[in-house]
Amino acid sequence: MNLIEQAKDFVDKLFKDKLSSSYTYHNLNHTIDVVAAVNILVDAENIDPSDKEILLLAAWFHDTGYIKGCDNHEESSVVIVTDFLKEKGKSATYIEKVAGLIRATTYGYVPKTLVEKIIRDADHYHLSSDEYTVTCNALRLEWQSMSEKTYSDADWVIENLDFLTHKHHYYTDFALKIWQPLKEKNIKRLQKKRNKMELNNSKEFDKELKKREKEEKPDRAIDTLFRVTLNNHTTLSGIADSKANILLSVNAIIISIALSTLIPKLDSPSNSHLMIPTFIMLMSSVITIIFAILSTRPKVTKGFFTRQDIEDQKVNLLFFGNFYKMPLNEYQWAINEMMKDRGYLYNSMIKDLYFLGVVLEKKYRLLRVAYNFFMIGIIISVVAFVIAFKMVKL
Secondary structure: OOOHHHHHHHHHHHHHHHHHOOOOOHHHHHHHHHHHHHHHHHHHHHHHHOHHHHHHHHHHHHHHHHHHHOOHHHHHHHHHHHHHHHOOOOOOHHHHHHHHHHHHHOOOOOOHHHHHHHHHHHHOHHHHOOOOHHHHHHHHHHHHHHHHHOOOOOHHHHHHHHHHHOOOOOHHHHHHHHHHHHHHHHHHHHHHHHHHHOOOOOHHHHHHHHHHHHHHHHHHHHHHHHHHHHHHHHHHHHEEEHHHHHHHHHHHHHHHHHHOOOOOOOHHHHHHHHHHHHHHHHHHHHHEEEEEHHOOOOOOOOOOOHHHHOOOOOOOOOOOHHHHOOOOOHHHHHHHHHHHHHHHHHHHHHHHHHHHHHHHHHHHHHHHHHHHHHHHHHHHHHHHHHHHHHHHOO
16 A cells, blocks of 8 residues: 555544544545645646655645644644654655645645645635535535634625635646636626625525525435445445455465475474464464455346336446446436436435445455454464474473
8 A cells, every 4th residue: 555545544534533523624525625636736737756745645634633623723734744654754854845735725825836836726626616605605614613703695605705806816827727717607606696695685585595505405415425425335345355355465474384384394203293283274274265255256247237127226227237238328328217217316326325235244244254263263273383392392
């Protein structure tokens, strides 16, 4: 696992364990968006691979300081990334470069180098996103909860317009060319919203806005539920595969050492007392390997469906195993049919989560058996070797 993957796992676990749920904006989802934006800008600006690694590390850690509160969170993030990189054996110069990029995300800071421009533009990628309104509402809720900053709907629109038009600037060539026009579209949307507020009676507007929020919130809550649950399932599956890989590697080493070192010596009468302990050790390793393989072995599915299956809503089109043998035009037709029926779509997503859970249960059950065999086998093997050596001495 490379350093960036280790950083991803570290930040993922840190936020899940220590970040308050009140941070509805500065959380793992925002961090993932910033990392994705850094990757886009790095490719567009032809950044050196060594600088790319430093940028990605800064992106992963730039908001980790929020686990200790909003105030001066950049410096808290620097402390966290410094401890992490010291454990990985990185030099003081390397750590300072990462820390410098995290400090470059401080509000009001004017970037001086290209890498500082990249991290700042990536941190504000959401300003050019189609989801800008949703993202800003998340920030509004966070400020209300953590900083007790409360805005009326009209004040919030004015605050956003002021920030986008006067206080924020993109710096990289790519962001100025591609993201700035998208940001301008969001500015126009906000201006239209402000105009509507001024034309309508404030009470009527508030009533309509609350009505719309009530209609939209269930869909957003459902989307968040599916996204978070799917992410958790995927993470747990990756952990299970890693655990199985550890067992396979360790026991393969044990078997190879036994075959090359111990077994050739068992022909000698002086070493006959080692036969039973060696056999126990080998058998426990083999059984462990078998269960580790079973936990990761994929299940083959038929890979096709009929139009009648789609009409009867019997096929989960979100799982590749149900369509990989189908022609593209048939799959497109089926997906379009599913999207027309919200009930079919949500049921497919529910089935996908359910069967992922079934697969996870099987993986972890087999892994538990494998680890039990490994643990018990090692203990019995050691005891058998000790008894064998004592019997020889007697």
